[in-house]
Amino acid sequence: MEVGGVDVSFTNSALWMVLVIAGATLFLTLGMQRRAMVPGRLQSMAEMTYELVSGVVRDNVGSAGRPYFPFIFTIFIFVLFSNLFGLIPYSFTVTSHIIVTFALAAMVWIGVTVIGIAKHGLHFFSLFLPKGIPIALAPLLVVIELISYLVRPVTLSMRLFANMMAGHTLIKVIAGFVVALGLFGVVPLVVTSAIYGLELLVAVLQAYVFAILTSLYLNDALNLH
Amino acid sequence: MTGEDRPLDLAKLDARLKKAQEAARARDPEAQPGRMGNSFGLGMGMRVGTEMAAALAVGGGIGWFLDRWLGTEPILLLVMLLFGLAAGVKGAYSAAKLMAAKGEDGSQGPVSKEERRWVFSYPRRTRPKATARLNSSRSIA
Numbered sequence: 001m002e003v004g005g006v007d008v009s010f011t012n013s014a015l016w017m018v019l020v021i022a023g024a025t026l027f028l029t030l031g032m033q034r035r036a037m038v039p040g041r042l043q044s045m046a047e048m049t050y051e052l053v054s055g056v057v058r059d060n061v062g063s064a065g066r067p068y069f070p071f072i073f074t075i076f077i078f079v080l081f082s083n084l085f086g087l088i089p090y091s092f093t094v095t096s097h098i099i100v101t102f103a104l105a106a107m108v109w110i111g112v113t114v115i116g117i118a119k120h121g122l123h124f125f126s127l128f129l130p131k132g133i134p135i136a137l138a139p140l141l142v143v144i145e146l147i148s149y150l151v152r153p154v155t156l157s158m159r160l161f162a163n164m165m166a167g168h169t170l171i172k173v174i175a176g177f178v179v180a181l182g183l184f185g186v187v188p189l190v191v192t193s194a195i196y197g198l199e200l201l202v203a204v205l206q207a208y209v210f211a212i213l214t215s216l217y218l219n220d221a222l223n224l225h
Numbered sequence: 226m227t228g229e230d231r232p233l234d235l236a237k238l239d240a241r242l243k244k245a246q247e248a249a250r251a252r253d254p255e256a257q258p259g260r261m262g263n264s265f266g267l268g269m270g271m272r273v274g275t276e277m278a279a280a281l282a283v284g285g286g287i288g289w290f291l292d293r294w295l296g297t298e299p300i301l302l303l304v305m306l307l308f309g310l311a312a313g314v315k316g317a318y319s320a321a322k323l324m325a326a327k328g329e330d331g332s333q334g335p336v337s338k339e340e341r342r343w344v345f346s347y348p349r350r351t352r353p354k355a356t357a358r359l360n361s362s363r364s365i366a
Contacts, residue, residue, distance in 0.1 A: 038238060140308075147284050147305075147312035154279040155316075159271055209272070216323075 013100065016092045020081045028077075049077065053211055060215040064222045071111075072218075075104065076211040083164060083203035087196070095206075096164040098157060105157035108214050116221030127224055156213055163206045167199045276316035284309015 001009045031046030039047060053073045057065045065072075079095060086093025094100050116124040128145040129138060174195065177188040288305025292298045 037235070143308050144312045144315060147280060147287070147309055148316050150287075151276070151280045151283045151312065151316065154283055155272070155275045158279055159275050162275065163271065 012092050013094055013097060016082075016085060016094050020078065020085050020094060023085065024077045024081045027081075049080075052208070056208075056211050057215050060212065061219045061222060065215060065218055068115075068218055072211055072214050075108070075214060076207055079104070079160065079210050080204065080207035083207055084200075086164065086168065087199060087203060093164050093168060095160055096168055098161040101157040101161045102153065104160075104210075105153040108156065108217065109153040112214075112217045112221045115218070116224075119222060120224060124221070124224065127220060152217060156210070160206050160210055163202055167195070167202055171195055171199065272320050273317045276320055277313035280313030280316055281306065281309045284312060 001007070027042075028046050028049075031042040034040065034043060036043060050073070053076050054069060057069050057072055061068070082094040082100075085091055086096060116127070128142050128149065130141055130145065133141060171192060174188045175192050178185040178192070181188065284305045284307075285302060287309075288302035291301045291305070295301065
């Protein structure tokens, strides 16, 4: 299916993104439906997710980051649910494709740059000149700072993609041994379940890291040096 | 707020929570509720690695494009590779510094104490006191 020369087919990646968003929406709306004073399990899960991200934004950006909390929370919950849904057998991990993570990271990076320029105008570019250095070193350091700024979307997307990709490949390779080894397949079976537990940790951790780095970049743009 | 939550029940629950927390602390005095603990080092270690590699690649890429544009092969590629390496080391250094700052006193980032006090969640009166500490009170569930 093409619209204006762009391929807009509904792929299984798109299907799983829809499922992820539906899952996240269900989790939060069902969780907060009762609004009990003493929360049940689902409600405290929803509240803990909220407080985790609000803590990340508060600790890393401060009160200036308050207006951007909904954006960071949305990114966090999308990445978290993509990673977790990818662990369901026969499912598809949206975040194991670099174009998806790169689109997320580029969105964050462009957004942060635009926010920085809108807030500080041309003064924003003082970000590339570290404070208190001799003027002779400035040309060198500006280039270095510029590169490390341009690298941000690459590292942000690469980390998430590499973690999800590596974990899934490892699980599939080891799971492939289970049938091939016959009776001794018990060993890779045990290893697979152990790695599965580790992958659960990595899935949550990478979403958390993504949220932390997003708020760190936001902090750089909002509070220059 | 629902009608079934009487203040008496809440006081009882608070007492039970406190008991459970003390029990949890006695079991594992090092543990801090609500923190990711050592497992966070896994992500940070990965971060240092990707930081170095990606900075080198981006520096080299910029140099390669500038070379093709200006016709100065291979001078700019080499120069920008060196700059990329420097940026990578700087990135790895700041990542490591961040890791050290977070590990020691639990304070994170450049935020002052006053700023940390505000909480942007629901209004205070409906805010359940118990939620934040539920991590350590699994035994009463």
